[in-house]
Amino acid sequence: MEKKATQTNHGLNQHRLRIVPIGESVLKKIIVLVAWLGLSASAVADQRFEFAAFGIPANGRIIVPVVEGGALSGIAATIDQKTNGALSAAATEAAFNGEIESTLTLYGLPPYSRIDLIGVGAEPVGRVTAENFGGTAAALLADTEGGSVQILWPNENTDAQATAARVAFGYRLRSYRFDRHQAKEMDRNALPTISLLSDDGSRDEFDNDLLHLADGVFLARDMSSEPANIIYPQSFVDVVRAQFQGLHNVSIKVLDEKDMQRLGMGAHWGVGKGSSRPPRLLIIEYMAGGEQTPVVIAGKGITFDTGGISIKPNENMWMMKGDLGGAAVVTGTILAAARRGAAVNLVALAALAENMPSGTAIRPGDILTSMSGITIEIGSTDAEGRLVLADAVHYGQITYEPGVLIDVATLTGSVGRALGDEYAGIFGRHDELIEHISAASTAAGEAVWRLPLDDSHFEQIESRFADIVNSGVGNPGASAGAAFIGSFVDEDQVWVHLDIAGVDYLESDQPTVPAGYSGWGVRTLDEYLRRHHQK
Secondary structure (H helix, E strand, C coil): CCCCCCCCCCCCCCCCCCCCCHHHHHHHHHHHHHHHHCCCHHHHCCCEEEEECCCCCCCEEEEEEEECCCCCCHHHHHHHHHCCCHHHHHHHHCCCCCCCCCEEEEEEECCEEEEEEEEEECCCECHHHHHHHHHHHHHHCCCCCCCEEEEECCCCCECCCCCHHHHHHHHHHHCCCCCCCCCCCCCHHHCCEEEEECCCCCHHHHHHHHHHHHHHHHHHHHHHHCCCCCCCHHHHHHHHHHHCCCCCCEEEEEECHHHHHHHCCHHHHHHHCCCCCCCEEEEEEEECCCCCCCEEEEEEEEEEECCCCCCCCCCCHHHHHHCCHHHHHHHHHHHHHHHCCCCCEEEEEEEEEEECCCCCCCCCCCEEECCCCCEEECCCCCCCHHHHHHHHHHHHHHHHCCCEEEEEECCCHHHHHHHCCCCEEEEECCHHHHHHHHHHHHHHCCCEEECCCCHHHHHHCECCCCCEECCCCCCCHHHHHHHHHHCCCCCCCCEEEEECCCCCEECCCECCECCEECCCCHHHHHHHHHHHCCC
């Protein structure tokens, strides 16, 4: 990854089967097994959800939304009556007043064995608050086993999008765990059934839509979480093929190292040729939008980043297994669209390579020729993500002539230093697209912040020896990185760059995102597609 390891933070050849030595054969079986298990929700969290008409449960375990204020009101007041005032007495003693995302867990208040109160604030409840409510519930019940838990969602003080389906979606997102390599995995069969009690009729919204969106987020989280001995360029391709098995309107193609050399992708090939695991450009086409101009989403997919010859320090280098976050996000986005049958034309490009130091690796001072013909001086081999994206965005532009081109990358440490883990950086030359994606990110519960991109940043990356240089040009590093990628995008091509290096890994939990690799961006891109491209 181009951010520092010390930060927490047409004629295409498809791959053919070949006879391999026994060692590689065994490894191949392991990869096939991982793919068979599926890097999706089915292998991650088998939480069972039920939807039923709203009613006051007679007993059991219940979760109750509480509107912020002095005394319990609405459904919370009704439950208080069922407990003969014990609920309000306990809430008063605990100074619980319904502040948003605050919680209070009480046991043995007859007729209920457990009551969880979750604050929803004083403002009308919107979609994000509903999802965060569900995620908070999942965190409270993380160690709960067996039986059922009933979530009361009476649609009091809520808008039309704050449905029970959104509560279930938030619950599912937060219930994600990556423990498949641990000796003792969670017994997912022991998870309680979650019953959503509501009259908003949103079951189909969850079963036929949001469940698939969660699968896309989980795929992105999984790919970043897997170690580099499991996920490398070709195994990334293998796992993704398995995920799209049987889906309609999907075509998958792969460019291998020979294709890259034939097509003149000197930037992408330059990064990947230092590894014994050769690079790939994974192309996923999902065409269900009729004659609609496609949207192309390209993701940086560095399956491990040592920094190459410009090697990183060892501290926290393990995190560089997640430097494929952009590729994981665009793949998760198109998986969600295909599984829910979205009426959209979408192409995802995963620019995959492993950045390793070796006798065949590129060196600082080398000059590469990209597919576009632009020459690139290598200032640092640790600024590799922009190299693979240079060829990917050019290929996507000339092959598909997209209405919109979006790239996603864990590109720079400077974006994290500027924006922390609260915002992804967004860059571009087209104000309307930036406004659309910004609005989509807010609606999706993710956040972006626009950072500058102007002529000075393009001038900043001019090289003395080639057309442009990939690193060593000073600050602002995030804007210089965006300018580098933008150099391979025609000025009249509607394009935006998302730098997710600050938000792709979280040190602490958020309501719908447990600590770890976040899958940030799948929800934002999905929302953008729904609003502006889905028929």
